[in-house]
Amino acid sequence: MSGLRPVAFPWRLERSLVPSPAMSVLVPVCSVVLALLAGAVFLAFTGRDPWFLYGEMFSGVFGTRYGLFETVVKAIPLMIAGLGVGLAFRMRLWNIGGEGQLYMGACAATWVALTFPDQPAWFLLPGMFAAAAVGGGVWGLLPAIPRAYLGVNEIITTLMLNYVAILWVDYLVYGPWRDPAGFNFPLTARFSPEAILPTLGDSRIHAGLLVGLTLALILYVVLYRTRWGYEIRVVGDSPGAARYAGINIGRNILLVMLASGVICGLAGMVEVSGLAHRLQPGFSPGYGYTAIIIAWLARLNPLTVILVAFLFGGLQVGGYIVQTNGVPATMVAMLQGLVLFFVLAGEVLLKYRFRRVRDPRAEVKKRDR
Amino acid sequence: MCRLSKRAVFLITLLLAATFIIVGCGGGDAVTEHKSEENVKVGFVYIGSPGDAGWTYAHDQGRLYLEANLPYVVTETVENVSDADAEWVLTQLAERGNHVIFATSFGFMDPVINVAEKYPNVIFMHCSGYRTADNATNYFGRIYQPRYLSGIVAGMTTESNLIGYVAAYPIPEVIRGINAFTLGVRSVNPEAKVRVVWTHTWYDPAKEKDAAEALLDAGADVIAQHQDTPGPQQAAQEKGVYSIGYNSDMSTMAPQAVLTSVVWNWGPYYVRTVEAVRNGTWDNAPYWGSMADGIVDLAPFGPMVSDEIKEKVAREKERLLSGEWDVFYGPIYDQNGELKVAEGEALTDAEMLEMSWFVQGVEGTIPN
Numbered sequence: 029m030s031g032l033r034p035v036a037f038p039w040r041l042e043r044s045l046v047p048s049p050a051m052s053v054l055v056p057v058c059s060v061v062l063a064l065l066a067g068a069v070f071l072a073f074t075g076r077d078p079w080f081l082y083g084e085m086f087s088g089v090f091g092t093r094y095g096l097f098e099t100v101v102k103a104i105p106l107m108i109a110g111l112g113v114g115l116a117f118r119m120r121l122w123n124i125g126g127e128g129q130l131y132m133g134a135c136a137a138t139w140v141a142l143t144f145p146d147q148p149a150w151f152l153l154p155g156m157f158a159a160a161a162v163g164g165g166v167w168g169l170l171p172a173i174p175r176a177y178l179g180v181n182e183i184i185t186t187l188m189l190n191y192v193a194i195l196w197v198d199y200l201v202y203g204p205w206r207d208p209a210g211f212n213f214p215l216t217a218r219f220s221p222e223a224i225l226p227t228l229g230d231s232r233i234h235a236g237l238l239v240g241l242t243l244a245l246i247l248y249v250v251l252y253r254t255r256w257g258y259e260i261r262v263v264g265d266s267p268g269a270a271r272y273a274g275i276n277i278g279r280n281i282l283l284v285m286l287a288s289g290v291i292c293g294l295a296g297m298v299e300v301s302g303l304a305h306r307l308q309p310g311f312s313p314g315y316g317y318t319a320i321i322i323a324w325l326a327r328l329n330p331l332t333v334i335l336v337a338f339l340f341g342g343l344q345v346g347g348y349i350v351q352t353n354g355v356p357a358t359m360v361a362m363l364q365g366l367v368l369f370f371v372l373a374g375e376v377l378l379k380y381r382f383r384r385v386r387d388p389r390a391e392v393k394k395r396d397r
Numbered sequence: 398m399c400r401l402s403k404r405a406v407f408l409i410t411l412l413l414a415a416t417f418i419i420v421g422c423g424g425g426d427a428v429t430e431h432k433s434e435e436n437v438k439v440g441f442v443y444i445g446s447p448g449d450a451g452w453t454y455a456h457d458q459g460r461l462y463l464e465a466n467l468p469y470v471v472t473e474t475v476e477n478v479s480d481a482d483a484e485w486v487l488t489q490l491a492e493r494g495n496h497v498i499f500a501t502s503f504g505f506m507d508p509v510i511n512v513a514e515k516y517p518n519v520i521f522m523h524c525s526g527y528r529t530a531d532n533a534t535n536y537f538g539r540i541y542q543p544r545y546l547s548g549i550v551a552g553m554t555t556e557s558n559l560i561g562y563v564a565a566y567p568i569p570e571v572i573r574g575i576n577a578f579t580l581g582v583r584s585v586n587p588e589a590k591v592r593v594v595w596t597h598t599w600y601d602p603a604k605e606k607d608a609a610e611a612l613l614d615a616g617a618d619v620i621a622q623h624q625d626t627p628g629p630q631q632a633a634q635e636k637g638v639y640s641i642g643y644n645s646d647m648s649t650m651a652p653q654a655v656l657t658s659v660v661w662n663w664g665p666y667y668v669r670t671v672e673a674v675r676n677g678t679w680d681n682a683p684y685w686g687s688m689a690d691g692i693v694d695l696a697p698f699g700p701m702v703s704d705e706i707k708e709k710v711a712r713e714k715e716r717l718l719s720g721e722w723d724v725f726y727g728p729i730y731d732q733n734g735e736l737k738v739a740e741g742e743a744l745t746d747a748e749m750l751e752m753s754w755f756v757q758g759v760e761g762t763i764p765n
Contacts, residue, residue, distance in 0.1 A: 088489075092492070094485075094488055094489070094492055095489075098485040098488070101485070102482075102485075198597065199764065202566075202567060202764050203764060210527075211527050211569060211750050211751040212568065212569045212751045212752070212753045213503065213527075213568055213569070214566065214568060218507075230515070232484065232485075299481075303481070303484075304481075304507070305507070306507070308480070308504065310479065310480045310481070310504060311480065311481060312481065313479035313480075313481050313482070344482070345485065348475055348478075348482065348485065348486050348489060349489065351474075351475045351476065352440075352473050352474075352475055352489060352490065352493060354473075356446070356476065357446055357475075357476040357477035358446065358448075358477075361477075
């Protein structure tokens with residue numbers, strides 16, 4: 029430190045330990061508002077009326093039945109996958125493989141639907157859920173084993189397994205599972221009506237919503253009310269302390285990655301059974317990746333994940349509404365990016381605080397000592 | 398009393414200030430479009446962006462042609478729509494009062510049929526699929542015809558007798574194009590081979606360029622492609638060799654490399670469709686337009702193309718336009734040298750639509 033002369037700046041940035049509840053709500057709200065303001069300046073520069081566009085966006089998302097419903101539809105896979113990866117993050121396991129686990133879940137569920145097309149719903153739907161849990165679970169467990177026993181970095185392995193899963197689904201739909209009546213296009217046959225999740229009236233909202241909400245509740249109880257949840261949180265907060273307390277870290281790595289994969293697999297199952305009604309390439313436009321952002325924005329709290337997933341659903345639906353008003357897709361993506369950028373920046377600010385110091389030089393000396 | 402920290406107070410103030418700014422700046426003249434009853438509203442759903450210079454660009458050119466030729470038409474577009482979002486976007490366009498909706502990607506097929514069921518008064522047009530409903534049908538063009546002609550150009554140009562083909566996905570549409578192209582190549586140069594590389598992407602300029610470079614390194618001196626972007630053209634230009642463009646005239650992207658391009662010309666068809674809907678003469682018969690219809694064509698030749706090639710192509714084009722001959726007329730042999738289409742026979746439309754084998758002269762495999 030000796031050669032550098034500290035700048036006399038009367039503010040210090042320091043970590044704040046516990047943000048007040050008011051701040052944890054206010055900061056994200058302010059961030060969104062500021063992002064919209066920044067977006068407004070940007071839109072105004074391109075000769076568009078930002079307030080008209082924002083009005084259209086809000087009335088489109090919240091003011092129409094189909095806009096509101098679609099927000100829910102979009103939120104379902106994001107919510108479930110967000111819960112899945114969030115659980116792993118809680119233990120500082122960087123499961124970037126949500127997308128692959130989602131694909132494997134969808135793939136396993138499709139296998140059940142295609143293999144037993146004549147079975148009734150009471151057999152098919154639970155069977156598909158179970159298969160999806162196995163498919164996603166295995167895909168979560170695979171990188172967990174080398175992580176637990178050899179310390180192999182799970183960021184790389186989970187990420188790489190995404191490509192394997194996506195290409196595996198490609199192989200199936202281009203090959204053995206191709207719909208014989210589909211002119212050789214890469215699609216499986218459509219599921220029988222018995223293999224399709226029930227929907228709310230004639231809307232597209234399907235029973236996957238209940239799956240997501242139930243999972244959030246279960247995870248919340250597990251994390252904050254059970255011994256296992258306590259272990260997960262302790263390992264996440266301080267692996268050293270956890271080891272000292274006699275918590276079996278290796279076993280927890282396996283269990284948590286398994287559970288994380290199972291949940292992401294279910295997201296894939298509800299997506300093919302509730303929406304696509306068949307397996308086809310590109311059925312997930314990266315839900316497993318968006319889920320990572322959702323989990324963090326929700327501060328890994330399962331109940332908050334629900335809220336954030338709805339916000340993301342609204343953001344996507346709103347984006348398309350703005351597009352029909354003549355804003356190009358790239359500009360919409362920039363607006364969505366702005367919102368994310370501001371919210372994430374707000375999260376960082378929440379963890380720190382500016383403190384005014386009377387005598388900066390004295391402060392620096394004190395710190396150097 | 399509610400206790401708030403200093404920072405909370407600061408943020409609330411900021412929020413209020415922001416609200417005032419919003420209110421203050423608001424009230425600008427909102428762009429409310431008043432459309433008369435006689436307007437026909439036409440929606441377009443794109444998988445990519447018109448800036449791709451390829452597939453979506455060609456459709457957007459068709460949309461502009463439609464607007465320019467039918468003064469009563471008002472169009473709306475939604476671009477970069479993923480398959481998973483298509484159903485909602487189609488619903489939104491139907492809710493916004495569009496009378497005709499063009500969905501221009503194969504993956505939008507199921508969503509089109511689902512939404513068509515809920516909006517029986519809207520006409521849905523799906524490009525490149527096969528499902529229909531009372532108010533929905535599919536349309537496409539026999540792009541294999543100009544592909545055959547472009548194969549003649551490539552076959553007469555190549556010196557290494559190795560032609561590279563950057564292909565998106567092993568689906569019948571792409572396989573048909575490769576076969577037609579190869580038949581064209583071999584009709585003038587039986588020694589030449591067409592080597593295929595699958596990219597498994599429609600829109601990834603860097604990857605498509607890489608694939609073209611790999612083919613160039615292997616000795617190819619002409620690059621053909623079936624992608625949504627001009628990435629392969631740029632690779633060919635950098636290497637100083639030739640290429641065949643696709644979707645739109647790509648000579649602007651790589652003027653020294655593009656011999657010609659295989660192009661879509663959607664505009665006249667879009668005009669005919671919207672006119673038919675307006676006149677009440679629309680029906681849900683699928684449309685697979687030919688070169689004679691003008692929906693597919695060959696773009697103007699580059700300056701490097703010799704008169705000899707131009708004359709040969711003109712003669713073959715004449716034969717195609719006359720309708721007395723088509724590309725998949727026998728004899729045609731498959732990769733293993735087995736006779737697939739006998740002399741005097743031809744593939745039916747159904748056989749062409751589900752084509753999943755390569756003709757003789759193609760180097761590559763179809764995953765199955």
